[in-house]
Amino acid sequence: MPLKTGPVDWQGEVMLKASLPSSLALMLKIGSKECKVDLPLDRTIHLGRVDPNIDLAPNIDLAQDAPTDQGVARLHAAIFRTEYGVLVEDLGSFTGTYINSEKLDPFLPETLRDGDILQVGKVSIKVHFQESSVPSAV
Numbered sequence: 513m514p515l516k517t518g519p520v521d522w523q524g525e526v527m528l529k530a531s532l533p534s535s536l537a538l539m540l541k542i543g544s545k546e547c548k549v550d551l552p553l554d555r556t557i558h559l560g561r562v563d564p565n566i567d568l569a570p571n572i573d574l575a576q577d578a579p580t581d582q583g584v585a586r587l588h589a590a591i592f593r594t595e596y597g598v599l600v601e602d603l604g605s606f607t608g609t610y611i612n613s614e615k616l617d618p619f620l621p622e623t624l625r626d627g628d629i630l631q632v633g634k635v636s637i638k639v640h641f642q643e644s645s646v647p648s649a650v
Contacts, residue, residue, distance in 0.1 A: 538591060538598070540630075541638040542574065550642075553593040558603075559632050560588040574635050583607030583633030591624060598641065600624045607633040 538557065540549045549572060551557055560570035561584045574584045585605040592599055599621035602609035609616045610631035616622050624630065630637040 536593065536598070537642050539640040539642055540572070541640075542572075543635050543637070547576075553591075553598060556590050556592040558587055558590050559637075560584060560586045562586075574632060582635055584635060585633070588632050589630075592621075596623070598624045600630060605633070 536553045538549070538551050538553055540551075541547070542549065551571070557572060558570040559572045559574060561575040562569045562573045563586050566586070568586060570587055574582075574588075583606070585603070585607070587603050588605045589603055589609045590601045592601075600609065600611065600616070601621040602616045602618045604618045611622060611624065611628050613629075613631070624639055626639065626641045628639045630639050
């Protein structure tokens with residue numbers, strides 16, 4: 513039997529190539545208000561909070577669901593698609609990023625699956641994937 517080769521996730525398991533639809537979108541239910549966000553996964557999506565004092569803004573601003581006391585950094589986490597699936601990466605935040613209550617190591621991407629609960633600081637986000645209804649950018 514041939515050895516499996518490829519990138520290794522944070523638990524030491526070899527990541528296998530994923531077969532995902534070409535027009536996959538990310539559907540997020542954010543916080544207690546269950547704000548729904550539908551974004552195509554054709555680029556990296558940054559989660560965090562807007563800071564009016566600097567010219568830096570995440571794609572998804574969690575400021576309404578996470579005032580500064582909720583522990584969300586300006587650029588807290590990134591979600592992106594690779595040939596191995598959809599990954600999430602903590603960008604060195606102080607309060608951490610979690611998948612299903614498991615803390616991620618900073619700067620080590622981990623597989624994000626449909627139905628996972630992503631926690632960014634103290635903000636809970638339910639993750640779903642679906643066929644994209646938003647046109648991809650060219």
